[in-house]
Amino acid sequence: MHPLARLVRAGLAAGLLAAASLPSFAQDLLIRNATVHTAGAQGTLQNADVLVQGGTIRAVGEGLTAPAGVTTVEAGGKPLTPALFGGITDIGLEEVSGEAPTVDGELSLEDQPVRPEFDVTLAYNPASVLIPVARVEGLGFTLLAAGSGKSFVAGQGGVMRLDGSADPIGPRALFIRLGAGAADLSGKSRAAQWMLLDQMVSEARGRVPTDSPHALLTPAGRAVLARFLNGQGRIVVKVDRAADIRQLLRWAARERVRIAIAGGAEAWQLAPQIAQAQVPVFVDALADLPGNFDQIGATLRNAAMLEQAGVDVSFTQAGDASHNARKVRQLAGNAVAHGLPWEAGLAGLTRIPAQALGVGDRIGTIAVGRSADLVLWTGDPLDVINTAQQVWLGGRAMPMRSRQTDLRDRYLRGTGDSGLPPAYSR
Incomplete structure (x- = not known):
């Protein structure tokens, strides 16, 4: 062989x-004497307990009593957080990057490249070896992304919990790439991207006949895009240059669509406008050099300046995010080292991405009624010297092993x- x-x-x-x-049932347990970082309204609780029953958090507070038959876990003051967000990845879509049959995250059709109905969650593999690799690092969910194949409108993805379940939770997200990186997919000009987007919007809103010889969208594509134009899910836009972000904010306001920015190397230059538009930004907190002409203004203080202006900041990474999802903690820690408050760094890995992606009522915080997606750490989770001691997803203790x-x-x-x-x- x-x-x-x-x-x-x-x-x-x-x-x-x-x-x-993986255990097939949720474990009833009481985690005692933890430093509970709820990432929610209760903030951080010292020497607190968390009661889990039926996979759900039933109580959070001091001096809780374990009901009969409930396992007790002594935390000894160690940090307990919600399970972390792994960023925007291809986990479950990509096994071996250089082996094409194991990569399912992009669509490349020559005859009709604009297909927003393309949904990568249909190819998700819950048995991927990358899932336990990410999970033992304290990651509990990720945003599965459609990558740009031969269209700057990449397709749909969704939030996947890394608990072995096969289906996404919450609404789908539509992925679009703008700027120089997508210019080759739109007539060699970023200006053409807005021209094509405007035509697609006109088609989805019925202003262009379905039998037009110049139509860009299939009937299914029109229906999918219309759903996002009606506010049913986020349009996640990979974009870095401040000038492109300005045009994006104008387009989103004009069309009344819900967007999120991924990357946003120069987003700090428009922080007040982004905050006013209530647009979350998934930043790469390690982007500090002009890697291309769309990132001339990159700075390690990007996350801090955005958060100070009132922007909801989360994290994602460039490059091989799927095989290195654990590095998202390093991104958050790096942002904290450059001015982002620690609590905002944790929120950017928990509550903020969950809320931005429409699943904040289920995961992302330690609160009564939320799924018991929890991580007990050996120390500060934003310091990569520390590790996840135990991960629970839906109250199930995850095997702390991987390939x-x-x-x-x-x-x-x-x-x-x-x-x-x-x-x-x-």
Whole structure:
């Protein structure tokens, strides 16, 4: 067997083993004496308890009594937070980046490239080996994204909980890419992006006949875009340059659509306008260099300046976000190091993305009635020296193992009597 095939096979087996080992029922438990960072109205509670029954948080406070049959977990003052947001990723859509059959996040149709009805959640694999890799790092949910294939209107995605469930929660999100990075997909000019968007809006609102030879959208595409134009879900726009963000805010106000900005390297330059428009921004808090001409004004203080102006700030990362989702904690910690309040950093990994994506009534905070998606940490979760001690999703204790931890343990073992490297000792 080819070494790469052997590695992929071993990784898939580990992922299936981790998925199969998930408990099938929610655990009733009382977590005692924790530093509870609720990420909600109650703020941070010292020496507090959290009671979980039937997968739901039933009580939060001091001196709670464990009902009969409820397991007690002693936190010893360690931080307890909601399960964290993993950013905008392809987790469950991409297994091996260089192996095309394992990548399902983009659509590339030559004859009719603009297909907003394309929904990547239909290809989501809940047995992906990337899920336990992210979950053991304290991540409980992610925004599954449609990537730009041959259209700057990429398609739909949704919020996926990393608990082994197969279906998204909450409304879908529509993904659009604007700026220089999408110019090749729109006639070599960012100006054409607005021209094409305006035509698509006209089609979705019935101002262009469905049989027009110049129509951009299919009937299904018109119906999907009309849904987002009516406020049923966010349009998430990947954009960095301040000039493009200004045009985006004007377009959103004119068409009365709900948008979110992803990236936003120069968003700080328009912080008051973004705050007034109530547009959340998913920033890459490590973007501090002019990596391209859309990021000339990038700064490590982007998140802090946006938050100070009243913008809801969350986090996502550029590059290989799916395989390195754990680094989202580093983004938040880096933003805090450059002026973002610590509480806002945690909110950007919990409450803010949940609310922005329409699932804040279920996850994102530690509050009565919310799903018991919790993480007990060894220390400050925004300091990457600390780790997740235990993760619960829906009250279920998640196995704190993944393909990576299995490989670590395998190679740390002695060679035994075989004389072979640790990989062959068993």
